[in-house]
Amino acid sequence: MNTIVDTNYNFPNQKSVYKGKVREVYSINDELLVMIATDRLSAFDVVMPRGIPFKGQILNQIATKMMKATEDLVPNWLIATPDPNVAVGHLCSPFKVEMVIRGYLSGHAAREYKTGKRMLCGVDMPEGMKENDKFPEPIITPSTKADNGEHDEDISREEILSKGIVSEEDYVILEEYTRKLFQRGSEIATERGLILVDTKYEFGKTKEGEIVLIDEIHTPDSSRYFYAEGYEERQQKGESQKQLSKEFVRQWLISNGFQGKEGQQIPEMTDEYIHSVSERYIELYENITGIPFEKGDVTNIEQRIEKNVLAYL
Template identity: 75%
Template sequence: MSNTITKTNFNFPGQQSVYKGKVRDVYSLENDRLVMIASDRLSAFDVVMPKGIPYKGQILNQIATKMMEKTSDIVPNWLEATPDPNVAIGKKCEPFKVEMVIRGYMSGHAAREYKAGKRELCGVAMPEGLKENDKFPEPIITPATKAEHGDHDEDISKENIIKRGIVSEEDYVQLEQYTRELFERGTEIAAKQDLILVDTKYEFGKTPGGKIVLIDEIHTPDSSRYFYKKGYEERQKNKEAQKQLSKEFVRQWLISNGFQGLEGQQVPEMSDDYIESVSERYIELYENITGEKFVKADVSNIEDRIRTNVESYLKDH
């Protein structure tokens, strides 16, 4: 098994505080700067799995970086540099406490709700007569409130977001517009790779100057679901499962082993072989999404590598 990074405990120059999320650890520095480290932790059903996945952090960080570059003409983003395969450095922002989830197809959570008889998600109507993985007539935006400290994110309607003052109406209108434009661009990028961008989530923040920027990750297999375009129609016609690129395969494995993040459920044991197979799937995701060969970083001592690269960058910038 390769080395993985599942915990970080750095003390960078000018460091003020640390926030540890499900997958990323964010170090706040002076001068409104953030160092975001993509760990190899794997989260599913809002639960962090006990073992790390080799190269997962590198894969997420590098896909997100490429996608930020490809969408910076639509919306400015927080990113300044990636001095290490697992690290992004950028501007500190005040995050909006909602995730902007957009769905082009009835899959995943939407399909589970639909199957349970619901025809409305986050105040948005879902048409009758759809089957799992059918395309929606128009992409739908189904926001979720950002959970604090590992609790489940919650579906919420646009009306409730505005009524509860989570986001102002003016800002929310802008977030929706950015979300639709980013999804359109993501769909175009995916199509060039013979993929379908099924659904995804975007997170936004505000700079101290009040500008809305894109933060966190974008169009990665952790934040998005992709289908292979080839054979999609045929599989739908035959009511077969779609061939997909996302971490849904992990969720399905967990469900089949009796785990859905519900109270009292135990995370099933993940063997080294299974962990290795998940790592290989993530590499496959990287290569299919970017169209580039994945180059494994040196993982002999990931912590030392990160510390050296980040400190060297901060010294020069």
């Protein structure tokens, strides 16, 4: 099971390297970014000890397809995809918030709701909802963009503005773009027999001052999907929804006593489990894109990426 979990390249005119939980970003000449999606798996803001075969390729290819499918609505950073795991785009200054938008009471929102909270990030959640019910209107629940190893924190629009994290002028645009992208993402999901439950978007500013979409979009790492077929029946019966997202990893970890808290041990990830996670990611790719997944050559992933990036640069 060949995977890429770490890179150490030295590209021409390389200025710096940033290593996130999953992606590694190389700055070229302070103009371009080479973003490599690794096979690392992160949950509860903790990177798991083993990589997932083809995960980086899947994330990169879904994200780049979705950027192309939304570029008429919202400008984005993407220029080219010279390798299955690589996206090249404009260097941007990222905003220090993640724009989370939720159409349904699921995941983190549902966990908060169960504790009795009826407000999330300064936004009211209606009384009388069941887990996975649809909100009357999608709600925006931002989080702070944590540095590596730290937890993202919920934050309200008011706090973002009062702390000067984002100017009001820019924040209005971030909200507008977030709603437009979620609407388009929901339409694409519906065409594929899926429901886009919730997702997050990240934005940055180009050197010219234009606000653009960066990072990933509508991938299983940044989004939660339900199967549309049987959704209503499962809700009526109080059953769990059939979903395609990283939530199945979180649930497996929770059931094995791990939620990223101090002193907790990451459960053993067997070859069988790793393979099952890879299969779930492939399943999502094929469902959300509507095309069969073509596995990249993994004989020597590091060498393949280097060769393709150098040929592009």
